[in-house]
Amino acid sequence: MNCYLLFVMILLVFSKTPLSSSNPDLYGPCSNQFKCGNVVAEFPFWGGDQRPPECGHPGLQLHCENYNTAILEIAGVRYRVIKIDQETKRLKIARDDYEGGICTQRIQNTTLDDTLFVSAKGYVNLTLLYGCSTSIPFLPTLGNFSCRINGLNSSRGLIHPGVPTVPISCSASVTVLVYESFPQITTVEVVEQELKDGFEVEWKVDDEGRCQKCISKANCGINHQNKTVCYCQEPSGSFQECPPFSPPLPPTISPPAQTPSDAGTRGKHLMSRYCYRIE
Ligand SMILES: *[C@@H]1O[C@H](CO)[C@@H](O)[C@H](O)[C@H]1NC(C)=O
Ligand SMILES: *[C@@H]1O[C@H](CO)[C@@H](O)[C@H](O)[C@H]1NC(C)=O
Ligand SMILES: *[C@@H]1O[C@H](CO)[C@@H](O)[C@H](O)[C@H]1NC(C)=O
Ligand SMILES: *[C@@H]1O[C@H](CO)[C@@H](O)[C@H](O)[C@H]1NC(C)=O
Ligand SMILES: *[C@@H]1O[C@H](CO)[C@@H](O)[C@H](O)[C@H]1NC(C)=O
Numbered sequence: 001m002n003c004y005l006l007f008v009m010i011l012l013v014f015s016k017t018p019l020s021s022s023n024p025d026l027y028g029p030c031s032n033q034f035k036c037g038n039v040v041a042e043f044p045f046w047g048g049d050q051r052p053p054e055c056g057h058p059g060l061q062l063h064c065e066n067y068n069t070a071i072l073e074i075a076g077v078r079y080r081v082i083k084i085d086q087e088t089k090r091l092k093i094a095r096d097d098y099e100g101g102i103c104t105q106r107i108q109n110t111t112l113d114d115t116l117f118v119s120a121k122g123y124v125n126l127t128l129l130y131g132c133s134t135s136i137p138f139l140p141t142l143g144n145f146s147c148r149i150n151g152l153n154s155s156r157g158l159i160h161p162g163v164p165t166v167p168i169s170c171s172a173s174v175t176v177l178v179y180e181s182f183p184q185i186t187t188v189e190v191v192e193q194e195l196k197d198g199f200e201v202e203w204k205v206d207d208e209g210r211c212q213k214c215i216s217k218a219n220c221g222i223n224h225q226n227k228t229v230c231y232c233q234e235p236s237g238s239f240q241e242c243p244p245f246s247p248p249l250p251p252t253i254s255p256p257a258q259t260p261s262d263a264g265t266r267g268k269h270l271m272s273r274y275c276y277r278i279e
Contacts, residue, residue, distance in 0.1 A: 026231040026238065030055040030219035036064035041084050043220040044205040044228075054221045054231075057205045059116045071096065075111040082198050089205075090120055094198030095176065102128065102157070102192050103147035107172045112201060120200035123177045128191070129158040131171030138166050145188040159186060213241045 032050040034041040039062075046056030048064050062081065063071040070081035072093060079093035097104045107130060112119065126142075131152030145157040152171045161182075163175055177199040183190060206228045211220040214230030223229045223238065232242035 025236045026052070026054050026221055027217075027219055027233045027236060030221050030231050034062050034064075034070075036062070036070040036081075037068035039070040039081050039084055041070075041081075042086055043211060044203065044222060045084070054223075055219070057116065057203075057222050057226060059113055060203065060205070074113060074117070077108050077110065080198070089202050090200050091117075091203060092198050092200045095195055098176075098192065098195040102145060102188055102195070103149060105149060107149075107174055109174055110176045116205065117201040117203055119177055120202055122180050123199045124180045124182065125162050125175050126178045126182065126191075126194075127160040127163055128174045128176065129160060129164070129168060129170040130173070132156045132158050133169040136166070136168055136170075139164060139168065142182075142184060143186040143188070143191075145191075159188075159191060210240070215242070218242045 029050075029052050030043070032055075034045055034048045034051050036048065041051075041062055043055065044057045045051070045060045045062050046053055047062035053061075059074070060072070063073075065071055072079050072081050072091075074093075078096040080096050080099070081091065081093055083090075083092040085091075095110065097106060097108065128145075130147060130149065131154045133154065134156070136158070139158070140161060142159045142161055144159065146155045147157050148155045154171075158170070164173065176195060178191075178194045179197075179199070182194065205222075206220070208228070210228040211230075214220045214228075214232075217233040218230040218239075221229050221231050221238065229238040229240065230242055231238050235243065
């Protein structure tokens with residue numbers, strides 16, 4: 001028992017955060033990948049049957065629909081996930097509501113949660129204006145389209161590069177992201193194809209690179225403060241860094257004489273390693 005207490009003491013001294021009792025073993029579940037169609041995701045994503053919420057950021061839940069379409073919802077808008085690049089932290093997504101064309105019934109802006117995402121280099125804003133009055137002076141347009149949507153006064157639609165800086169007399173406006181080489185004169189077909197091709201964003205989770213400290217025998221996860229933690233395998237629990245498994249001897253404490261007899265198998269294993277070192 002003395003040996004066990006000593007071991008626990010040393011564990012507390014050497015780990016930066018104490019053992020968490022509420023997440024006893026998330027190492028295993030967070031080893032799983034989220035897989036759906038061609039999309040494979042790891043930290044900081046979670047979702048599906050494979051990865052519980054603790055394995056990722058609350059804003060990065062993935063759903064798998066029809067066994068082949070990964071869906072991510074951002075600010076109430078559904079996006080189809082086209083590609084996830086874990087190395088560059090880049091995510092390619094496309095508006096799911098524009099799958100069927102530009103005349104969608106529910107009009108919503110592409111709004112990124114800027115605590116979580118930044119649009120990737122090379123992408124620019126494009127605004128689709130719905131239900132516009134006849135002419136809007138000083139508003140550059142790349143093209144026009146016609147949509148008959150309930151609730152719009154007019155079917156006239158305009159495609160504007162960027163975000164309008166002059167007052168606009170249109171019923172609704174939707175800002176989306178498109179690649180910067182977008183043509184200067186365009187048609188609705190080009191816009192629709194661009195919307196289907198999607199755009200890239202970078203996720204800003206774990207910018208401090210803490211996940212890299214969860215080296216061997218640990219998986220990264222997210223705690224209630226949305227900060228990166230390590231789910232360690234031995235000893236199991238969540239830590240900022242996995243505590244050393246066989247800590248060096250503190251010089252002032254004398255070795256205990258008793259051998260453990262009543263601890264569980266894992267405890268015995270840990271203790272025997274530790275007690276062996278000090279004997
Ligand atoms: C989109 O954003 C613009 C500018 O912030 C706003 O005027 C417009 O009403 C928004 N459109 C929708 C459908 O919410
Ligand atoms: C797009 O417009 C929004 C809102 O005006 C702005 O915050 C964002 O920086 C713009 N993005 C790009 C890539 O210009
Ligand atoms: C709408 O676009 C077409 C080309 O796609 C152009 O011929 C026409 O003049 C435009 N109409 C208006 C009102 O801008
Ligand atoms: C739409 O029509 C209504 C009623 O005619 C009018 O009050 C409103 O200002 C119009 N909205 C726009 C954006 O033109
Ligand atoms: C964590 O992130 C979610 C989703 O982005 C947000 O709603 C929540 O407020 C964040 N929590 C904290 C403690 O920052």
